[in-house]
Amino acid sequence: MEPYTIxxxxxIGHVHLKVANLKRAMAFYCDLLGFELVTMYGDQxxxxxxxxxxxxxxxxxxxxxxAPPAPTRAAGLFHTAIVYPTRxxxxxxxxxxxxxxxxxxxxxxxxxxxxxxLNDPDQNxxxxxxxxxxxxxxRLHDGSIEMYTRQLDLEGLLREK
Numbered sequence: 001m002e003p004y005t006i007x008x009x010x011x012i013g014h015v016h017l018k019v020a021n022l023k024r025a026m027a028f029y030c031d032l033l034g035f036e037l038v039t040m041y042g043d044q045x046x047x048x049x050x051x052x053x054x055x056x057x058x059x060x061x062x063x064x065x066x067a068p069p070a071p072t073r074a075a076g077l078f079h080t081a082i083v084y085p086t087r088x089x090x091x092x093x094x095x096x097x098x099x100x101x102x103x104x105x106x107x108x109x110x111x112x113x114x115x116x117x118l119n120d121p122d123q124n125x126x127x128x129x130x131x132x133x134x135x136x137x138x139r140l141h142d143g144s145i146e147m148y149t150r151q152l153d154l155e156g157l158l159r160e161k
Contacts, residue, residue: 020122025122033093034093097118103118112137
């Protein structure tokens with residue numbers, strides 16, 4: 001097979017999650033995180049988005065209604081990453097989580113980005129983050145990107161609001 005590189009403009013369009021309780025999942029993704037409901041498929045599925053896109057996240061109970069969360073130690077989705085346009089937007093999201101007393105599982109500075117980690121009500125991992133501008137990404141001597149995991153300064157982030 002001939003070597004192939006995917007086009008640079010390629011992006012991941014959406015994630016579709018199996019959930020146990022559609023109303024509970026919508027409360028998290030719409031009411032807490034602020035996604036907008038685009039359409040429902042009866043009482044079994046919902047598509048939600050930011051900015052009027054057809055859907056960034058699909059939620060369905062087709063195979064999972066009332067089911068327990070997937071085992072942590074099994075193959076599957078590690079987390080869904082939601083990119084915020086600015087650091088201030090990430091700070092607003094963090095404040096909403098804090099105001100709602102929603103549990104956060106981690107917060108990291110990765111050099112190229114800053115991230116807040118949590119689980120949705122079905123224990124699907126969720127990463128909320130913003131990317132630093134490329135010119136601010138840390139680089140090694142050979143020019144490659146230096147990504148790391150350091151503690152995120154949450155107080156500094158919250159000052160962005």
